[in-house]
Amino acid sequence: MYDSKILIKADFLGKLDITCNDVPIVLERNNTTKVNQLFQMLVYYTNGIARDQVIYNLFHNEEIADESNSLRAIVFRLRKSLAALDIPDEDYVYIKRGTYSINPFVTIECDAVKFEELAKNALGAEDAKEQQKLLEEACALYNGDFLATLSGYEWVVTTQVRLKKLFDRCLKQLLEIYELQKEYKKMYELSHKANDIYPYDGWQTYEMRALIEVGNTKDALKLYEDTETLMFEELGVSVASAMNDQLDRLGAQIKNNTDMISEVKRNLDTSKEEIQGAFNCTYPTFVETYRYIKRVIRRSGQAAWLMLCTITDGKGFGLNDSDRLENLAEELSEAIRTSARGGDMYARYSNNQFVVLLLDITQEDCVLVQARINENLSKESRKRYIQYHLAPVNLASAGTDADTAELQDMVKGE
Numbered sequence: 001m002y003d004s005k006i007l008i009k010a011d012f013l014g015k016l017d018i019t020c021n022d023v024p025i026v027l028e029r030n031n032t033t034k035v036n037q038l039f040q041m042l043v044y045y046t047n048g049i050a051r052d053q054v055i056y057n058l059f060h061n062e063e064i065a066d067e068s069n070s071l072r073a074i075v076f077r078l079r080k081s082l083a084a085l086d087i088p089d090e091d092y093v094y095i096k097r098g099t100y101s102i103n104p105f106v107t108i109e110c111d112a113v114k115f116e117e118l119a120k121n122a123l124g125a126e127d128a129k130e131q132q133k134l135l136e137e138a139c140a141l142y143n144g145d146f147l148a149t150l151s152g153y154e155w156v157v158t159t160q161v162r163l164k165k166l167f168d169r170c171l172k173q174l175l176e177i178y179e180l181q182k183e184y185k186k187m188y189e190l191s192h193k194a195n196d197i198y199p200y201d202g203w204q205t206y207e208m209r210a211l212i213e214v215g216n217t218k219d220a221l222k223l224y225e226d227t228e229t230l231m232f233e234e235l236g237v238s239v240a241s242a243m244n245d246q247l248d249r250l251g252a253q254i255k256n257n258t259d260m261i262s263e264v265k266r267n268l269d270t271s272k273e274e275i276q277g278a279f280n281c282t283y284p285t286f287v288e289t290y291r292y293i294k295r296v297i298r299r300s301g302q303a304a305w306l307m308l309c310t311i312t313d314g315k316g317f318g319l320n321d322s323d324r325l326e327n328l329a330e331e332l333s334e335a336i337r338t339s340a341r342g343g344d345m346y347a348r349y350s351n352n353q354f355v356v357l358l359l360d361i362t363q364e365d366c367v368l369v370q371a372r373i374n375e376n377l378s379k380e381s382r383k384r385y386i387q388y389h390l391a392p393v394n395l396a397s398a399g400t401d402a403d404t405a406e407l408q409d410m411v412k413g414e
Contacts, residue, residue: 005021006020006021006087006088006090006105006106006107007020007021007106007107007108007109008020008025008043008102008106008107008108008109009108009109009110010040010043010044010108010109010110010111010112011111011143012040012044012110012111012112012146012147013111013112013115013141013142013143013144013145013146013163014142014143014144014145014148014197015143015144016031016147016148016149018039018040018043020085020087020088021087021088023085023086023087025039025082025085025087027039027078027081027082028081031149031150032149032150032153034058034074035074035077035078035081037057037058037150037153038054038058038074038075038078038100039078039082040147040150041054041057041100041155042092042093042100042101042102043102043108043110044110044112044113044159045101046101046102046108046110046113047101048099048100048101049099049100049101050098050099050100051071051095051098051099051100052098054071054100055067055068055071057153057154057155058070058071058074060154061154075093075095075100078093079091079092079093090103090105090106091103092106111141111143112146112159112163114141115138115141115142115163115166115167116162116163116166118134118137118138118141119134119138119166119167119169119170120166121134122134122135122137122138122170122173123166123169123170123173132174132177135170135173135174135177136174138166138167138170139167139170139171139174139190139193142163142167142170142197143197144197145160145164146159146160146163147159147160148160168201171190171194171203174190175187175190175191175206178190179206179209182213184210184213184214185210185214187206187209187210188207188210188211188214190206191203191204191206191207191210192207194206195207199230200230200231200234202240202242202243204223204224204227204243205240205242205243207223208220208223208224208243211223224243227243228282228284229282229284232282232283232284276338276342277337277338277339277340277341277342278336278337278339278340278341278342278344278345278346278356279342279344279345279346280333280336280337280345280346280347281345281346281347282347283347283348283349283355285347286345286346286347286355286357289345289357290357290393293357293359293393294393297359297393302359302360303360303361303362303392304357304358304359304360304361304392304393305357305358305361305363305366305390305391305392305393306355306356306357306358306390306391306392306393307355307356307358307366307369307370307388307389307390308349308353308354308355308356308388308389308390308391309332309336309353309354309355309356309373309386309387309388310352310353310386310387310388310389311325311328311329311332311352311353311385311386312352312385312386312387313385314384314385316387318352318353319352319385320351320352325351325352328382328385329348329351329352329354331377331378331382332354332373332377332386333346333348333354334376335373335374335376335377336354336356336373338376339369339372339373339375339376340356340358340369343359343360344356344357344358344359345357356369357393363390363392366390370388373386374386
């Protein structure tokens with residue numbers, strides 16, 4: 001007998017959660033099985049999906065002797081799995097004239113379907129208030145990629161790309177509305193959510209702008225530094241120019257009105273506990289400090305050396321094996337920190353290289369630093385995996401972009 005109160009709710013954006021009348025639907029342990037995929041298709045395509053499309057989505061990358069028979073077997077397993085759950089006893093798989101769907105008497109609420117509907121209505125709305133309301137509802141629903149655990153399947157990837165493009169358009173439009181309205185708290189919350197979902201898409205610019213507008217300069221600066229580190233270490237690129245513009249605005253707005261040098265020092269001393277040994281920093285910070293140090297030692301006459309530490313396979317070739325490399329990199333980083341002095345600094349230059357700036361030191365003493373690094377590795381045999389190269393810091397060149405080129409050339413061994 002049909003139960004008029006059957007409700008299937010599905011969250012496919014950023015997570016996978018399906019319930020029927022608040023009872024979780026878990027068909028098989030692996031979400032990527034054909035049975036699970038078929039059920040997810042039926043829930044998402046609320047108006048039904050053609051049999052040929054179902055077969056293509058399930059089998060197009062596989063050699064199946066009899067696709068029709070395989071589909072019948074999957075439908076049978078799906079019905080059997082649903083019947084074993086503590087949900088109303090109904091035939092949920094509805095097939096009519098070559099179209100597959102969930103039983104039309106069952107109500108379906110799918111976040112991906114609702115999001116797409118809201119987004120399209122919002123982008124096409126003519127009334128400003130109605131558009132903002134729809135944009136807010138759409139952006140609230142979107143919490144990540146569509147069925148992320150099935151990203152290897154064509155029908156899922158196609159849907160992911162389409163929905164993300166809609167989200168990007170809605171998000172950008174809503175953020176610009178908030179900026180015009182000076183709703184900086186809402187602007188921050190929305191851009192912060194976007195950054196959590198897609199940290200490489202540049203939404204930090206809006207987040208930083210919102211923080212600056214509300215006077216939260218400390219968090220704005222930290223956001224810039226975190227983003228700079230993320231972009232360089234993960235992608236090997238600099239932050240977007242728009243974010244650099246925000247940094248300039250931040251610098252112009254920071255006002256620490258005080259005539260007490262102790263307060264100035266307190267504001268600068270942000271670290272509660274000073275870490276002993278050489279100073280470990282990001283490569284962008286290393287480059288800027290390197291430029292400054294060149295200016296300082298040009299006046300003081302101090303000697304300074306660059307040391308490159310490269311992790312190899314033991315035969316002179318750079319090591320690229322990820323698991324083994326990361327273990328050696330962590331160990332080498334700690335060995336450099338404990339072997340160099342507190343006035344020295346170092347940064348990770350690439351996946352298998354560290355660059356070290358050694359101040360007020362002779363070339364002979366640099367060799368001693370290398371020896372200490374080898375001694376501080378966990379095993380004696382580790383030292384054959386580390387290669388060292390030295391170069392004096394050029395005191396003659398100006399502190400410009402030439403410094404960076406010189407540093408890059410030295411590290412690459414050019």
